[in-house]
Amino acid sequence: MTPLVLIGAGWGGWQWWERKSNAQSSYLTALVQRGDIEDVVTATGLLQPRDYVDVGAQVSGQLNKILVEVGSEVQAGQLLAEIGAEQSAARVTANRASLRAQRATLAQRQVELAKAERDLRRQKNLLADEATTAEAVQNAETTVLSTRAQIQSLEAQIEQADASMQVEEANLKYAKIYAPMAGTVVSISARQGQTLNANQSAPTILRIADLSVMTVQAQVSEADVSRLRVGMPVYFTTLGSGGQRWQSTLKKVEPTPTVTNNVVLYNALFDVPNPQRRLMSQMTAQVFFVVAQAKGVLTVPMAGLTIQRGAQGPRAGAGSANGGAAGPAAGAAASSPGAQVAQGASGGVGGAGGAGGAGGGQGPRPDWQSLSPEERERLRAERRANGNAGGPPSGAWGGSGAGAGAGAGSGGAMPARRAVAKVLTAEGVQEREVQVGVSSRVVAEILSGLQEGERVVTGQRQAGAPSAAAAGGGNNRAGAAPSGMPPPGGMR
Incomplete structure (x- = not known):
């Protein structure tokens, strides 16, 4: 073979390889590799204590003392505040005096009843000896009955006065306000020296909350609420938490929605332990309800798949x-x-x-x-x-x-979801049917049809765009997110 023929054959082979290399470099590809996937429903929620109570005043008067501050830890039965009780104390004293006078009158009527009964017996004895008239006996009977009625009336008045005195004594006790539960004072809405009027509505003095367990109230759109189920995993992050996740499970979804600017939202509630008190009231939470997840599975970007809608598998x-x-x-x-x-x-x-x-x-x-x-x-x-x-x-x-x-x-x-992927091989681009499992908006799990290490076509490179090698990689990772975005399958 002459040198000229060898040179021509080499030139032709080089041209063929160059054309094939240029054709392959015109595609954007991603590597089929193992990773984690999460299919999540996202929502925004607010944190609030699961257990709290608003402590109010049951009597009117001036708020003389507030013995706690915001952030104070209190125990059940601890004294929190005192209200001026001069009027209540005076009413209790007056009721006690009135009650003593009524009881003295009752004792007098009981003495009169005993005398009237003796007179009645005497008149009956005289009537038997025909020493008195029937009219005198009847008058004696009337006196006995009248005295007994007066005694019954006085007894009823005494019971009424005793009940009124118990109310006044209770009001006197209500002048001292005690903690109904153990917790943290999270807010104080009244000020020392303020006059409280409990006749119209009970004024709130402060709020006590148990911060050891918090409740997240997430608002889920009507388009996503059907994907939620009680007991499903859920996690959330807060602003300034440094990406820390708090894990929990969905407790309930309230059936009555809230409508804001013609947007229908449903409240989804779940509890989370807060032993270190890092979660506080009214914090904003970015909530992720985990509909499905897969760990250590083959993944490819959704851009490299064409989902076959309505494809039916064999029965x-x-x-x-x-x-x-x-x-x-x-x-x-x-x-x-x-x-x-x-x-x-x-x-x-x-x-x-x-x-x-x-x-x-x-x-x-x-x-x-x-x-x-x-x-x-x-x-x-x-x-x-x-x-x-x-x-x-x-x-x-x-x-x-x-x-x-x-x-x-x-x-x-x-049937399983089917999709078509374009695989970049040494012979060129091949279309291949694959089975898709769990998927998010970014990546999908591959159940069959692809092998780890293969490359799938995710798009066409624009003319003049640098190649993957020139861009410093040549290894578009499956599911890689743009700069500044969280990795696929939820925040990590």
Whole structure:
């Protein structure tokens, strides 16, 4: 071969490689790699104590003393304030004097009753000896009855006066205000020397709150409230917390919304322990309700996926196009822990065998979003144990390759979400169907169809834009966020 031919062949090969390299460098790509994903509902909330009480005055008068300050720790039964009680004390003294006078009058009437009863007996004895008249006996009986009625009236008056005196004594006690619960004084709304009027409404003097447990009241839009469920994980951050997360679980969602500027918002409440008192009242919280999450899974940016809307997977109990015949016995014999998880999530089992199939079919699987975190983790562990990190778990999905497999799942279970990814290979860009699990607005979990280390196309590079290598990387990390933005899958 002449040198000229060798030079021409080398030039042609170099031109071919250069054109292929330029074609590949015109794409924006991201690396398929492992990471954590969180599908969250975000909301803004306010912090407030879970348990608090407004301490008010039950009697009118001048507020003479306030014995605590804002921030003071108080115990139940501790004296907090004193109100001038001169009028209440005078009324108690007057009621006691009136009560003593009524009791003295009652004693006098009881003496008169005893005399009237003796006169009545004497008149009856005289009448038996015909020494008096019937009229005199009747007058004596009338005197006895009248005296008894007066005594009953005095007894009722004494009971009424005694009840009034108890009220005045209670008001005298109310002049000293005690703490109804243990906690922290968070606000004082009255001032020493202020005159309080309790006749119209009970005036509030101060508020005591238990700051050891705080309640977050988050306002969730009507578009997202249907995704919440009681008991789901939730965390929040506060301004100035340095990214620290406070973890909790959703306690309840109030059914009555609040409408602000024609925006319908529902209050979602949950409690969080506050042993160090770092959380305070009226703090603003950025709340994240975790709808689904996955840790240590294959991830790619959502920009590299095209979700297939309305794509239906095969039903349970039927093999794939390249798989073998379906059979309940085959499905039951080859069922695996992953299949049992799928059965528990969907409510039934249907075997799908792929015996001797050249390309092995892909059976159905339950809706990934409907599985609990424990069920998802079991499916992922099975997939890793079978050495098929990029593929579906055996048993739950069906066989792959020339071996036999079995699928478990309900015939009515929702199919897995399907998507199409453009994979950059040595031969060029290939479209590949993938299965998507948990996804956020930024990244998605890949259940099958991609392998760790592959590159997916996320966009077309504009003319004149620097290449990835020139930009100082050439390794667009899957799910990487722009500068200044939190990483995907929630704040870290």
